[in-house]
Amino acid sequence: MPDAVNAFVPGPDVRIEGAAEGPLAGLSFAAKDLFDVAGFPTGGGNPGWAKQNPVPEAHAWAVRTLLDAGARLIGKTITDEVSLGILGENPFYGTPLNSAAPDRVPGGSSSGSAAAVAAGLCDTAIGSDTGGSVRVPASFCGLYGIRPTHGRLDLTGMLPQAPAADTTGWFTRDAATFARVSEVMLAEAVPADPPKRLIVAVDGFAFAEPDTREALRPLVERLAALIGDTREEVMAPQGLSVWGRAQRTLQTAEAWRTFKPWLERDNPALAFNVARGLINGSQVPEVDRQWAALMRREARGRLEYLLPPGSILCLPTTPFPAPIKALPLDQQNPVRERILCLCAHGGLAGLPQLNLPGATVDGLPVGLSILAGRGADMALVATALALEGG
């Protein structure tokens, strides 16, 4: 089964028992191969990265936190190269299985973590989300997945991509386990009451394919029934594609700064499209970067305005379910760009976002996302629990 799923990186087994007691005792977890596990190389999804960087001597904060809470580490999972990818196809390690849609990509870059959880190989798994790398595989594989408030968690020991947008997230198959893990990772109890106001982001739904929009309708209706006060709003008045452009500009320019020393020192082999993305980042004019930083301020302001305490907002996590595997590159790029547009608010505004599974299009999972204001991550978890319970 593990071989068929192809969730884990090749090499020695990475298994570590958790603390004897703790709130996560009895749970197993996997860690995306961007997270340091003491004594094992951090592979980063690229054979050159592990060879060209020292073996870590300490666990990443997220790994240590889960172990200390009693969860048991069962392996390190495949990631898109240095987290640069949204489909989950790695030319060196292959494509982890999307158990819910075996002829489709799992989504990335936290592809192996999502695949491992979806296949039942572990109870939870950690990933990273800079431009959608937890949210997208959660949508494509039919999982709960969170991108927490940017800056809330300690990212020590997680391979960075674009620190202004990097976050650590996690996946589970059910809301109850999701709540247990979230309480530990966010060090906060699930609040008793769900939010009081729901905003439906009409531009987000308009951006999705009609069948995805239709498939998500029952979930939106259950959410509206749970919360009550519901209204429609445009999330991004400047345009999702404008927010997408700003986020791509900031993220690629920052990723280039992150990886330039490695690339220019070690000249690693990379998939052509990954290399092209990095080079695009090296060519961002400073005036474009400055404009994008201003648009980031506008996006932050807009979402602060829309999401006062007690509010959440919903939109499709992805504009469609998982695409088929191994699309030709010229067909991949438009698909990737559409996915990233619908995720751009995450990197721009840094607000917490949780993917709710449960909808399908022709049997393929597709997720509904809920967003809350800065720091209100646990309001999203409470909503997920209430919705699954209800």
Add this chain to the structure above:
Amino acid sequence: MPDAVNAFVPGPDVRIEGAAEGPLAGLSFAAKDLFDVAGFPTGGGNPGWAKQNPVPEAHAWAVRTLLDAGARLIGKTITDEVSLGILGENPFYGTPLNSAAPDRVPGGSSSGSAAAVAAGLCDTAIGSDTGGSVRVPASFCGLYGIRPTHGRLDLTGMLPQAPAADTTGWFTRDAATFARVSEVMLAEAVPADPPKRLIVAVDGFAFAEPDTREALRPLVERLAALIGDTREEVMAPQGLSVWGRAQRTLQTAEAWRTFKPWLERDNPALAFNVARGLINGSQVPEVDRQWAALMRREARGRLEYLLPPGSILCLPTTPFPAPIKALPLDQQNPVRERILCLCAHGGLAGLPQLNLPGATVDGLPVGLSILAGRGADMALVATALALEGG
């Protein structure tokens, strides 16, 4: 020994007996892994290429010509990825040994062919030369090597890079074997008399490091003594760096057109600097390409003027001996650019050029090149024979 040299591509042995009789009977040869050998994948120096292209059903013209002449094929040799490289370091298959300078690169992209001949594993080996890929490893490994007149040989079955400049060349350790192989490949006997006029390209010598210039002086003096009428001339009045810029512009733009369908269909993994070179080619403005094509005309005109029948020109093949292995990328690029400048006339003018070994700097080989007019390839071979005999 073969393992230590790392000249050959991994995989099944590629061994084919030559015709029972022929002018090359008794000789062994190797073929750069850009040349088709029927029934074996053509690897092109990149693991993706072989997987993503059909196994050839016929031998490349050059392979068939040598086999028909009685030479025995003993293997396929490592090349820089799809011939894009001048140092000979392949991230997937490693760096073939430069037997004459074991801590140095062998030069590329015909790295394995040069390494196999230099180590005595075969008598001759074929390579390709677009921007210097035979001339540079010949200089660095201390071998005879030729870039024939562009368009003279049939390139069927050789993986193309930039067809306006692609050629098939070969290496040997001694002039007599070089003449035997050349007579077969060029289908022309060695002429009785060496050329009558020698031009010393003063700009080429000025472009080389002082110790390389000094090391080549005895070879130039022997050449002058052999030929008689000797004079100094500037080869590239517009500047070697201007010729280099024109050749780089034309070659990278054309290489992008060659490889774009593969890159965009199969998204292969490539070394970062190889991907960057291809992307640079995709970004060449049409006005720059047009300017470069005009400069190519000027270069052709200049060399036609300098090299009427009976004339040859000499210059250092490379500005220095082989650099040390695994230079950081930011130090590689200036080295690569200097090497390519001194080779640019080959792609621009398409004239035949032969590397004469015999000089060393601190024990490291460095070659002297002789050029002749279009089609006068065998005049160069005759000169090499006369010089070695004398």
